[in-house]
Amino acid sequence: MEKLRVGVLGATGAAGLEFVRALCGHPWFELEELYASGRSAGRPFGEACTLDLSGIPEDVKERRVRGMGEVGKGLDLICSALPSEVAREVEGECARHTPVISTTSAFRYEDDVPILITEVNADHHRLLGLQRRRGWEGWIAPGPNCTTVGLAVSLCPIYRELGIKRVIMSSYQSVSGGGYALIQKWRAQRRLELPKPLEGVREPIRDPEVVLEGNVIGYIEKEEAKVKRETLKILGDYADGRIEPARFRIDCSCVRVPTLRGHFETVFVETERACSEEDVKAIYEEFNERCKREFGDLPSSPEKAIVVLDRSPQPIFDVGLGGGMSTVVGRIERIEAYDSGIKYQVLSDNTQRGAAKGMVQVAEYLHKVGFL
Ligand SMILES: NC(=O)c1ccc[n+]([C@@H]2O[C@H](COP(=O)([O-])OP(=O)(O)OC[C@H]3O[C@@H](n4cnc5c(N)ncnc54)[C@H](OP(=O)(O)O)[C@@H]3O)[C@@H](O)[C@H]2O)c1
Structure with missing residues (x-):
């Protein structure tokens, strides 16, 4: 060929x-x-x-x-x-x-x-x-967007099998998601003495002196709007030349943390139908089987689309799973705040699965x- x-x-x-x-x-x-x-x-x-x-x-x-x-x-x-x-x-x-x-x-x-x-x-x-x-x-x-990917992949089987009423997500996003200038800035800061607490701290995203090392930046410009809109469009249905977006309520809070690679997220889902942790794990297994049948022949497909861990995913150890293409889900647990639903943590490689x-x-x- x-x-x-x-x-x-x-x-x-x-x-x-x-x-x-x-x-x-x-x-x-x-x-x-x-x-x-x-x-x-x-x-x-x-x-x-x-x-x-x-x-x-x-x-x-x-x-x-x-x-x-x-x-x-x-x-x-x-x-x-x-x-x-x-x-x-x-x-x-x-x-x-x-x-x-x-x-x-x-x-x-x-x-x-x-x-x-x-x-x-x-x-x-x-x-x-x-x-x-x-x-x-x-x-x-x-x-x-690189933050949408891990969320959309991990929600997809739940949405299809259980239906979703509501999703709340908080992200812990790596520095590489902000491009090479941010990576360089962070690397330079790691060699410097950290600044003392400042008076009159500026909004970090507009601040050329943004402090990444030893810090949490609680605002990433336009990120939350992108994640919400994209998730509904991606999980929507294609029919007659248009996409009907999924109809559930979604909100999120996006935050930059001093890790190099991998976006970590905590996700809280209210489902239409009641489910247990074991149900969700079984749904993910079925999803993996289907992905293998339909896309297993593509050179960049991972062995498992979703890797389920019995612990919390850790960016530094788990981000390369499946060549950076596996969505890594951990701590799948019942949620107490809703009558039916599930909470979990997810890690997705922003530079691989989430981008190129x-x-x-x-x-x-x-x-x-x-x-x-
Ligand atoms: N980083 C991620 O994890 C990630 C994930 C998903 C999507 N994205 C998206 O991917 C795109 C690139 O992001 P990035 O993080 O890779 O950014 P980046 O590290 O800042 O790289 C930007 C690239 O664009 C080039 N460029 C900048 N201004 C240009 C101009 N005026 N004309 C032509 N080329 C120009 C740069 O070239 P020079 O080196 O010559 O400056 C560089 O090659 C963005 O739209 C971003 O939202 C990024």
Whole structure:
């Protein structure tokens, strides 16, 4: 089989690097071109990207990064990991001639654009055909925000089997979710003496001096609205060329904590039908079996879509399970606040399942069903 030629936009960033990693040696896709901003254009990839390049082959590190003005038509697929403001224009331009998979929010909320997680709503890909009405030869297929993914995957089997009335989620999100500048800032702070308690602390998200190490940042811009809207869209039904969002009440509180990789969440679910911890574990097992049957042949699929632990998941130990593609659920317990329901903790790798590798899996699925 001839491999598809792939280019990565934003290749030097936290999500872009993981696209590069997922595509190196991929059996179906050939990594052809790397693109980033003017800061990186013209420089070797291994020099322009300041993140951990372990596992990246030498010939890829030596490749010259191209600027956005050089994105051309000779590719079969474009993977976008740009900041959303930049992605809006660039992805739209690319989709005129080439299919785009994307980690960005630029097009996520449009009616003819699905938000895809292979194991949860692969059927929503049928919306992509409607994008031809925009005059595009390609299409744009985004994935969810990295915080939405673990929640949506872990809720999906519960929603389908038990029905959901209400969901409350609190997140504990790693620094890598904020991109390479935040990772660098945190690394620098770990070598410094921590600041003393301040007078007149500023709203952290707007504060260039934001203190990450030894701290908790209780506000992540736009995150909570994204998680709520995306979860309902992803768990919604596709029919007659549109998605009817799921109808349950959902709220969340999103918080940044000083971990490097993996978003941890506590989830409280009120279900339509009563359930025990054992019921939920059995439902997850059935979900895993179905995922294996339907998606087990995709190169990026994990052995188990959901790994159930009898303890609390820990980012530092559990984030790489299933090559970073397994959603790790622990402490499934009965909930006392509702008549019927369950509470649990979930860990999802924001850079793999929640970004690049999850979207490479989507591309594999679209290739398998002839959409690519
Ligand atoms: N980090 C995650 O875990 C994660 C997860 C899911 C989704 N996402 C989404 O993925 C996208 C990228 O996030 P990230 O965390 O990887 O960000 P990042 O680490 O800051 O990387 C941004 C990338 O975009 C490039 N870029 C920045 N401004 C540009 C411009 N004006 N023109 C062209 N290229 C430009 C950067 O190039 P230079 O290196 O040259 O500056 C870099 O390659 C965002 O939309 C984010 O919301 C991220």
